Amino acid sequence: MRIESDREKLSSNMEDYLEAIALIEMDKGVARVKDISRLMKVKTPSVTSALNVLANKGLVEHERYGYAELTENGKRIAHDVLKRHKMLTKFLSSILKIDPQVAAGDACKMEHVLSPQTCERLTMFVEFVGAGSEIDRPLWLKGFDHYLKTGKRVECKNKQALKKVKGEK
Amino acid sequence: MRIESDREKLSSNMEDYLEAIALIEMDKGVARVKDISRLMKVKTPSVTSALNVLANKGLVEHERYGYAELTENGKRIAHDVLKRHKMLTKFLSSILKIDPQVAAGDACKMEHVLSPQTCERLTMFVEFVGAGSEIDRPLWLKGFDHYLKTGKRVECKNKQALKKVKGEK
DNA sequence: TTTATTTGTTAGACAAGTTTAACAAATACA
DNA sequence: TGTATTTGTTAAACTTGTCTAACAAATAAA
Structure with a gap:
């Protein structure tokens, strides 16, 4: 009982x-x-x-x-869930560049199933990366954007390409 | 009907x-x-x-x-699920360094709820990062390891610290 | 080949969460 | 103040997936 x-x-x-x-x-x-x-x-x-x-x-x-x-x-409890939700949304939308709607949906599912350990690490990761704005976006992450678009890694030896990646969008 | x-x-x-x-x-x-x-x-x-x-x-x-x-x-279908499972496990364990057991559990939950878009992006991300072995581990990711341990970002201006991050563990 | 053991199935119950249909309370408005 | 409308609740059914208990088939072994 x-x-x-x-x-x-x-x-x-x-x-x-x-x-x-x-x-x-x-x-x-x-x-x-x-x-x-x-x-x-x-x-x-x-x-x-x-x-x-x-x-x-x-x-x-x-x-x-x-x-x-x-x-x-x-x-x-609600605030814990919301905190996870926000963190996951940020991870999905600002690091992986998932469309807002989709990111929201996925965050809504993930927030209930992730272990505390994973939540914590992911929180640290999001924090570490920053990436709130395009300006903060670390160089390696811009490299990932480029990889998404072209399927190719940026050759860092090539100053031209590097500049391009650093500079725009 | x-x-x-x-x-x-x-x-x-x-x-x-x-x-x-x-x-x-x-x-x-x-x-x-x-x-x-x-x-x-x-x-x-x-x-x-x-x-x-x-x-x-x-x-x-x-x-x-x-x-x-x-x-x-x-x-x-089974193979699609398994593919997601593997990818997620790799993301959790080799990028976020989640304990194997926990990573397996989380992957098992996530594999059923993530949108195709997120799966695809995450796949690209894992691919981009590589990080199968400690040697492949990109420098920025070692920076994250350090952040996990110390809560502080590596100051890249400081050659000493940089070497330490690059070098060990 | 008869018996014992393992494996698989059926039937029936339960739990969580949802729905529709019917009804009850609260609110709005004439 | 009395009637309509909106909002909330109850009751009963359905869905998905689980379990236990009882039974049936297949396999092993005597």
């Missing part, structure tokens, strides 16, 4: 609900069933049912016909 | 079964329920049931009490 605040691993789905609620709270202050259902692309009964599950785990508060609110615990 | 060889997207689970069967076929020529169940860490009835699903989709052939064999279609 188990008591209250279970520390069991949340399912991807429930993590997604927490994340959605957090986003809506950030946007509008409070989250309603309708908003969640719209954001998650599920019907409202699914939301009601998810809220019951999450409330049982002490991750949201929800009174019938009222707003849903994350508890402290819920917030903590 | 739908006919035979549906081109619907396979679930992660079913992809995993195909992958397992492919691995066993490669190892022993033919795959038996027992082998699959062992590799997948599920009980045999789950395998029987999965084989029925896959047979319906035309991805395996399986006669009662006999061997399971991938069809051409099944093989194609």
Whole structure:
């Protein structure tokens, strides 16, 4: 028999609900069933049912016909997920140059399945690379861009090519 | 009403079964329920049931009490999954230096969720980086290793530090 | 070739998450 | 204040994949 605040691993789905609620709270202050259902692309009964599950785990508060609110615990988890989401999005879009939509989708999947170790390393990697702007983009990464376009590695002995890679787009 | 060889997207689970069967076929020529169940860490009835699903989709052939064999279609999918798996493992273990066990686990999850675009880019990235051996490891990547260890970027102006990063471990 | 062991299948239950249909509460507005 | 509209909930069914228990086929071995 188990008591209250279970520390069991949340399912991807429930993590997604927490994340959605957090986003809506950030946007509008409070989250309603309708908003969640719209954001998650599920019907409202699914939301009601998810809220019951999450409330049982002490991750949201929800009174019938009222707003849903994350508890402290819920917030903590949601923010962890969001942090992973952001990091992954950045990795995909600014390092690998994946299209924003696709990157968002992939980040949404990956955020629930990566081990803490991988998340941590990837975070360090993103941090290490920087690459927020084109200017910050390290030279080797521009080399990768070139490799993507042409399938060929930049010959660094050739000053001409090197300049080209360094310089533009 | 739908006919035979549906081109619907396979679930992660079913992809995993195909992958397992492919691995066993490669190892022993033919795959038996027992082998699959062992590799997948599920009980045999789950395998029987999965084989029925896959047979319906035309991805395996399986006669009662006999061997399971991938069809051409099944093989194609299984090999795609395996290719992604290998690529991801390489990315995680040889670029990010994730522990083998953890890398394997993460690759196993990621292989089912990444978009084709991300798979392709990541493949290119792994290819670009090389990094099969410590010797091939590009200098910037050694810089990342150093960043992981110390949290500090290598100052390339400092010849001493540079040499250290280039040289050892 | 009969018996024992291993392997595979069926049937039935369960868990998580989803849906539709019907209904109830809250809100808006006349 | 009374009626409509919007929003939320309940109940019941379905899906996917799992399991246990009981049974059936195949293989090994006596």
